[in-house]
Amino acid sequence: MENSFFHSHLLAICLAFAVIQVECLEFTYPSFPEETRSNLLLTGDSNLAVDALQVTYDVRGAPITNLSGRVLHKEPLKLWSKSKNKTASFNSTFTLRIVPQNSSGEGVAFILAAENSIPENSYGQWLGIVNASTNELASNNIIAIEFDTKKSYSEDLDNNHVGIDVNSIYSIYQVSLTSYGFNISNDTDLPVRIQYDAVSTNLSLSIMTNTTWNNKEIPIFSYPLDLSQHLPETVYVGFSASTGVATELNCIRSWNFTSTYINYSSKNMLLLYILLPGILVLCISCLVGIFVWWKWAHDRDWVQEDDPRMIEQKIQSSTMAPKKFRLKELKSATKNFNAKRKLGKGGFGTVYKGILNNREVAVKRVSENSRNNIQDFIAEVVTIGNLHHKNLVKLIGWCYESNELLLVYEFMPNGSLEKVIFYEENASTEQYVLSWDTRHRIICGVAQALDYLHFGCEKRVLHRDIKASNIMLDSGYNARLGDFGLARMIQPSEQTHHTTKELAGTPGYMAPEYFHTGHATAETDVYGFGVLVLEVACGRKPGYQSEVNKFNNGIVDWVWELYKLGRTTDAVDSQLDGEFYEEQAEAALLLGLACCHPNPYQRPTMRYALQVLTGEAPPPFVPVDRPAFMWPATRPSIRSELDYSLHDVGQITPFTDLSGR
Ligand SMILES: *[C@@H]1O[C@H](CO)[C@@H](O)[C@H](O)[C@H]1NC(C)=O
Ligand SMILES: *[C@@H]1O[C@H](CO)[C@@H](O)[C@H](O)[C@H]1NC(C)=O
Numbered sequence: 001m002e003n004s005f006f007h008s009h010l011l012a013i014c015l016a017f018a019v020i021q022v023e024c025l026e027f028t029y030p031s032f033p034e035e036t037r038s039n040l041l042l043t044g045d046s047n048l049a050v051d052a053l054q055v056t057y058d059v060r061g062a063p064i065t066n067l068s069g070r071v072l073h074k075e076p077l078k079l080w081s082k083s084k085n086k087t088a089s090f091n092s093t094f095t096l097r098i099v100p101q102n103s104s105g106e107g108v109a110f111i112l113a114a115e116n117s118i119p120e121n122s123y124g125q126w127l128g129i130v131n132a133s134t135n136e137l138a139s140n141n142i143i144a145i146e147f148d149t150k151k152s153y154s155e156d157l158d159n160n161h162v163g164i165d166v167n168s169i170y171s172i173y174q175v176s177l178t179s180y181g182f183n184i185s186n187d188t189d190l191p192v193r194i195q196y197d198a199v200s201t202n203l204s205l206s207i208m209t210n211t212t213w214n215n216k217e218i219p220i221f222s223y224p225l226d227l228s229q230h231l232p233e234t235v236y237v238g239f240s241a242s243t244g245v246a247t248e249l250n251c252i253r254s255w256n257f258t259s260t261y262i263n264y265s266s267k268n269m270l271l272l273y274i275l276l277p278g279i280l281v282l283c284i285s286c287l288v289g290i291f292v293w294w295k296w297a298h299d300r301d302w303v304q305e306d307d308p309r310m311i312e313q314k315i316q317s318s319t320m321a322p323k324k325f326r327l328k329e330l331k332s333a334t335k336n337f338n339a340k341r342k343l344g345k346g347g348f349g350t351v352y353k354g355i356l357n358n359r360e361v362a363v364k365r366v367s368e369n370s371r372n373n374i375q376d377f378i379a380e381v382v383t384i385g386n387l388h389h390k391n392l393v394k395l396i397g398w399c400y401e402s403n404e405l406l407l408v409y410e411f412m413p414n415g416s417l418e419k420v421i422f423y424e425e426n427a428s429t430e431q432y433v434l435s436w437d438t439r440h441r442i443i444c445g446v447a448q449a450l451d452y453l454h455f456g457c458e459k460r461v462l463h464r465d466i467k468a469s470n471i472m473l474d475s476g477y478n479a480r481l482g483d484f485g486l487a488r489m490i491q492p493s494e495q496t497h498h499t500t501k502e503l504a505g506t507p508g509y510m511a512p513e514y515f516h517t518g519h520a521t522a523e524t525d526v527y528g529f530g531v532l533v534l535e536v537a538c539g540r541k542p543g544y545q546s547e548v549n550k551f552n553n554g555i556v557d558w559v560w561e562l563y564k565l566g567r568t569t570d571a572v573d574s575q576l577d578g579e580f581y582e583e584q585a586e587a588a589l590l591l592g593l594a595c596c597h598p599n600p601y602q603r604p605t606m607r608y609a610l611q612v613l614t615g616e617a618p619p620p621f622v623p624v625d626r627p628a629f630m631w632p633a634t635r636p637s638i639r640s641e642l643d644y645s646l647h648d649v650g651q652i653t654p655f656t657d658l659s660g661r
């Protein structure tokens with residue numbers, strides 16, 4: 001049918017372009033806004049925040065010792081080709097910014113590597129390049145140009161040098177930058193150019209200076225090195241960095257890269273020039289065809305909303321669409337939804353553990369009697385399919401067959417936060433107590449995810465059901481926000497928010513005004529977040545709340561009472577035996593209370609909440625007595641309106657206020 005006809009057409013064109021494109025790599029990042037995340041591979045302790053790559057992250061207040069991270073461009077570089085007997089040349093420029101913290105260490109490196117993962121324990125002197133057991137092994141397949149800010153070995157020239165590392169942390173060549181008048185870790189931008197000329201096998205590095213009068217490029221070294229002798233044909237390019245006992249903020253603020261084609265002899269290029277017009281004509285005719293087909297399909301109103309074809313079309317039109325699975329595959333992955341594989345029961349479905357292609361996954365089977373489930377399903381797939389954040393549970397795929405709706409998620413080995421945060425008196429086994437650091441990291445993670453949903457995506461997304469059982473924990477006990485079943489897109493400009501006929505949400509986490517309006521807003525999300533912060537800090541369940549008794553919220557009243565008595569931090573989970581940072585805990589608890597302010601206009605935004613958690617902003621003001629709930633809520637006075645707008649979306653954070661966002 002016409003469908004497959006267009007598919008095959010498209011395939012041919014894609015292939016043609018893939019052949020032209022794949023052999024050369026070229027990109028320009030003047031800075032790193034959130035949208036660039038999907039082009040990058042962030043591994044280890046790396047992060048993308050405040051428009052910069054934090055090759056090792058910086059969360060204010062959290063310790064940053066012993067970190068190692070790598071950020072690589074997702075699309076690899078075809079460096080050389082054995083069959084063509086040819087190697088690519090490349091140029092890369094980037095702006096490095098290192099902010100010293102405790103003394104300075106350890107450093108950053110520009111890397112070309114076969115592997116896109118980071119070796120374990122590559123923190124400290126290893127710069128995220130190798131570790132104690134892999135150092136000097138040819139199997140590392142890595143070449144690094146290090147910017148070393150600590151003298152870790154007697155062979156190191158000093159604490160301010162560049163060096164070439166081949167499969168090893170010991171440089172084959174190094175140059176100190178001190179005599180050139182550069183200081184790598186001085187909280188200043190260091191614009192660097194790395195060039196590789198494959199014909200003369202010349203690897204060179206220069207640093208650009210920017211004086212008021214002229215822009216000069218100072219050559220630092222050029223060294224003969226045949227990269228193809230040490231690296232496989234295809235490599236990843238990017239950066240690695242580490243901290244040890246000595247710490248620093250390791251950032252890349254901009255990055256350009258260009259490489260030459262290697263797969264085309266001039267004869268092939270000629271052929272390409274002849275073919276190109278043909279391809280173009282094919283392309284245009286295909287686009288016209290697709291448009292006609294689309295219009296035809298669209299104009300036929302007999303196509304039902306829940307026609308599987310329509311659903312598929314809706315999903316596929318969203319970029320980075322999750323994979324579609326066959327029911328058969330998912331049945332065999334979960335041993336036919338075996339009860340033994342059951343992980344839990346969620347808002348509107350049961351979750352099973354499955355094994356797909358040797359990979360553990362969580363399969364959510366949306367219950368048949370959950371109303372409007374087709375719409376919920378489309379909302380969930382489209383919403384999640386477009387969201388990419390390290391603190392969100394990733395949707396891998398979906399299936400809609402024989403009236404079965406299934407969603408396939410990343411498997412989270414440590415289950416939900418609810419399972420580990422609440423102390424059970426009569427628990428049969430010894431319970432694992434989360435440390436304060438872990439708790440703080442979890443809260444920060446949830447705040448980052450919500451800040452992303454509220455301010456970081458193209459369209460604002462509300463979560464609508466924030467609670468401990470919807471927060472999953474990955475293998476490193478980092479928070480991952482899950483279950484977007486209730487999320488609906490709302491346009492940032494729309495003041496009247498989307499309404500649901502029935503109240504969706506969980507008692508204990510619902511803002512008081514929500515019972516009146518039935519409208520979910522960014523502020524009701526903030527309320528749910530506030531309750532969650534208190535729970536995580538105190539290790540207590542939120543307590544009783546119902547339609548009748550909507551303002552009676554156990555944990556909020558309890559913490560507020562302690563705050564009034566000037567004993568706020570007494571609320572912190574007693575199981576921690578006082579092992580927590582007093583200041584950090586107090587800020588978190590005050591933030592929790594401020595988020596649970598009965599007046600929605602007085603609650604901070606998620607962006608401000610995140611700044612409080614990272615120590616960039618002071619904790620919000622909290623009145624000593626919990627104000628009574630009034631409806632309609634009074635709008636803020638002019639002064640507090642000003643305060644409020646200060647935390648609003650467009651605030652520009654100066655670079656020195658880097659934080660783990
Ligand atoms: C960092 O690593 C060093 C060496 O492995 C170790 O001695 C130190 O205790 C570690 N520090 C922290 C905070 O983990
Ligand atoms: C590969 O190319 C180089 C020059 O670019 C040439 O010297 C060498 O002989 C070639 N090797 C093979 C196997 O063709």
Ligand SMILES: *[C@@H]1O[C@H](CO)[C@@H](O)[C@H](O)[C@H]1NC(C)=O
Pocket residue numbers: 089090091195258259260
């Ligand atoms: C790299 O830059 C040099 C000088 O600016 C230029 O001659 C060369 O063609 C560039 N190479 C690539 C791969 O862009």
Ligand SMILES: *[C@@H]1O[C@H](CO)[C@@H](O)[C@H](O)[C@H]1NC(C)=O
Pocket residue numbers: 028029030093094095191254255256
């Ligand atoms: C990257 O390339 C753009 C445009 O080609 C240029 O304006 C910018 O200065 C370059 N950035 C760096 C760090 O070289």
Ligand SMILES: *[C@@H]1O[C@H](CO)[C@@H](O)[C@H](O)[C@H]1NC(C)=O
Pocket residue numbers: 065102103245246
């Ligand atoms: C700062 O570094 C020194 C050694 O360089 C170390 O002894 C000290 O513990 C570090 N301080 C902190 C707060 O990490």
Ligand SMILES: *[C@@H]1O[C@H](CO)[C@@H](O)[C@H](O)[C@H]1NC(C)=O
Pocket residue numbers: 118119120121131132133134
């Ligand atoms: C070094 O990294 C490899 C690969 O991640 C890992 O298997 C090995 O255990 C690590 N060695 C040490 C000493 O951590």
Ligand SMILES: *[C@@H]1O[C@H](CO)[C@@H](O)[C@H](O)[C@H]1NC(C)=O
Pocket residue numbers: 181182183186187188
């Ligand atoms: C270090 O930073 C200061 C302040 O930005 C600047 O004046 C100084 O020139 C820098 N030193 C070096 C060696 O780059």
Ligand SMILES: *[C@@H]1O[C@H](CO)[C@@H](O)[C@H](O)[C@H]1NC(C)=O
Pocket residue numbers: 100159160178183184185186187
């Ligand atoms: C580089 O600058 C930092 C901060 O200004 C300073 O602490 C450090 O000693 C300097 N390093 C060198 C090698 O001059």
Ligand SMILES: *[C@@H]1O[C@H](CO)[C@@H](O)[C@H](O)[C@H]1NC(C)=O
Pocket residue numbers: 195197200202203204219222
């Ligand atoms: C290597 O490349 C650099 C930068 O293009 C150049 O200045 C230098 O002369 C080259 N060295 C050799 C030996 O070709």
Ligand SMILES: *[C@@H]1O[C@H](CO)[C@@H](O)[C@H](O)[C@H]1NC(C)=O
Pocket residue numbers: 210211215
């Ligand atoms: C040079 O410095 C000026 C002022 O400090 C700045 O406006 C300009 O963008 C810089 N140019 C480059 C190429 O970094």
